[in-house]
Amino acid sequence: MMKKILLILIILLPTIHTFGQNNSGSPYSRYGIGLLPDNFGIYTAMGGVSAAMRDAYNINYLNPASYTALDSMRFYFQVGMNGEYVYVSTTKAHTDYTAGQNGSLNMAFRIIPKLYASIGFNERTDIGYDLSYTEPIIGDATQYYNKRLEGEGGLNDAYLGLAYQFGKLSVGVNAVLLFGKLEERETIYRIAFVDGMFDQSGYYIRTRTRNQIHDFIFTLGAQYPFKIKNNTLMLGAAGNFGTYVGGYNKFEAYKYSMSSSAAAQINNDVLDDGKVFYPSRMTFGGAYEFKNKRWLVSGDYTFQNMSQYKEFGDKTEDFEGYHKVAVGGYFQPDETGRYWWQRNKYMAGGYFTRSHLFLKEHYINSFGITLGMQMPLQIASQALLLGFSVDGGIRGTEANTLIKEQYIKVRINIAFKELWFAKRKIN
Numbered sequence: 001m002m003k004k005i006l007l008i009l010i011i012l013l014p015t016i017h018t019f020g021q022n023n024s025g026s027p028y029s030r031y032g033i034g035l036l037p038d039n040f041g042i043y044t045a046m047g048g049v050s051a052a053m054r055d056a057y058n059i060n061y062l063n064p065a066s067y068t069a070l071d072s073m074r075f076y077f078q079v080g081m082n083g084e085y086v087y088v089s090t091t092k093a094h095t096d097y098t099a100g101q102n103g104s105l106n107m108a109f110r111i112i113p114k115l116y117a118s119i120g121f122n123e124r125t126d127i128g129y130d131l132s133y134t135e136p137i138i139g140d141a142t143q144y145y146n147k148r149l150e151g152e153g154g155l156n157d158a159y160l161g162l163a164y165q166f167g168k169l170s171v172g173v174n175a176v177l178l179f180g181k182l183e184e185r186e187t188i189y190r191i192a193f194v195d196g197m198f199d200q201s202g203y204y205i206r207t208r209t210r211n212q213i214h215d216f217i218f219t220l221g222a223q224y225p226f227k228i229k230n231n232t233l234m235l236g237a238a239g240n241f242g243t244y245v246g247g248y249n250k251f252e253a254y255k256y257s258m259s260s261s262a263a264a265q266i267n268n269d270v271l272d273d274g275k276v277f278y279p280s281r282m283t284f285g286g287a288y289e290f291k292n293k294r295w296l297v298s299g300d301y302t303f304q305n306m307s308q309y310k311e312f313g314d315k316t317e318d319f320e321g322y323h324k325v326a327v328g329g330y331f332q333p334d335e336t337g338r339y340w341w342q343r344n345k346y347m348a349g350g351y352f353t354r355s356h357l358f359l360k361e362h363y364i365n366s367f368g369i370t371l372g373m374q375m376p377l378q379i380a381s382q383a384l385l386l387g388f389s390v391d392g393g394i395r396g397t398e399a400n401t402l403i404k405e406q407y408i409k410v411r412i413n414i415a416f417k418e419l420w421f422a423k424r425k426i427n
Helices: 002-019 064-069
Strands: 074-089 094-112 115-123 127-137 140-166 169-194 203-228 231-240 243-257 263-278 281-290 295-304 322-331 345-354 366-379 382-396 404-419
Touching: 064 115, 064 140, 064 169, 064 203, 064 231, 127 169, 140 203, 203 263, 366 404
Parallel strands: none
Antiparallel strands: 074 094, 074 404, 094 115, 115 140, 127 140, 140 169, 169 203, 203 231, 203 243, 231 281, 243 263, 281 295, 295 322, 322 345, 345 366, 366 382, 382 404
């Protein structure tokens, strides 16, 4: 068993570096630690619910208490990948972009009776933008200045999770190594015309702020079922407390000659041992399974206290609290049916997020609907689950010169469980 686990870890090590985000592209990702995902995880097709979700097929890393629902005789492996198309518009202009992202990579197995473990890598936030605008210089109609803002990076996590079942109550914890790079670059230069010609004299300023975060946080979870006649109501909760995490901050500023490109450094501040306050986040929810387990409906509420967010000792952004409501469900015609379409889970859901961003008297909210399915396949001793989901929604508004994003996100999730722990009775 251990040889197989080590072999998988060796195979996966070269892919770990891919979790340094292939950026979201959203201009709203430039604030704080980046854009908080409105909808992610294996239950994306159900509006992104997670708190009360547990089954013997999927690794629900968003609530570590769910690990106890896994098959004790199997080793689980799961990978999820995201891609999105976004149409961006203001009252004056519009554009679009596409982005691909690695979402999650997870494994799970039983250690001893009632004790389960999971390890994995997940994206937590995204930063990715490239903005440019030109404004006139007050008092001189012949001169303008151009400002370009660029950013990349985000936060990832690598975790080790444990879950234990006390009777009907399941509890779990993920020890999470939070790490990532947050980088912002700003370029400002003057645009002037002399006798109808572009004036290339003078200089421009370029700055770069780079934050690196690396520290541990802990995600706790619990789930408890209630029997209602022949049906099951599952209640769940998961979250982390607000925590200071270690970081590295560096700010550089250079002045460049527009004629010769010669550079002169004008600032170079480094804070080696800074702290970033990562705010508390809690998710509560329930899931009701009925009609001989063919139907399930679920709902979640998530709150993250982003008003507590601080970078290196100072409150750098005037954030509000982050709120999200998600609902979803699935229908499975017959789990043991003869035909493949009977064994599939057909999923749908929706969500609404009141963002932590409050800009120009408007919350940068988002809402969307989700659709998808999960298809179970049997290959030799392996049970394979192929999932596909589509998330279509809107973020932001065009009011007060703000930006509206209309997006379609596609997620592919592949999970399999192999029969590793059963002892042979016949050789």
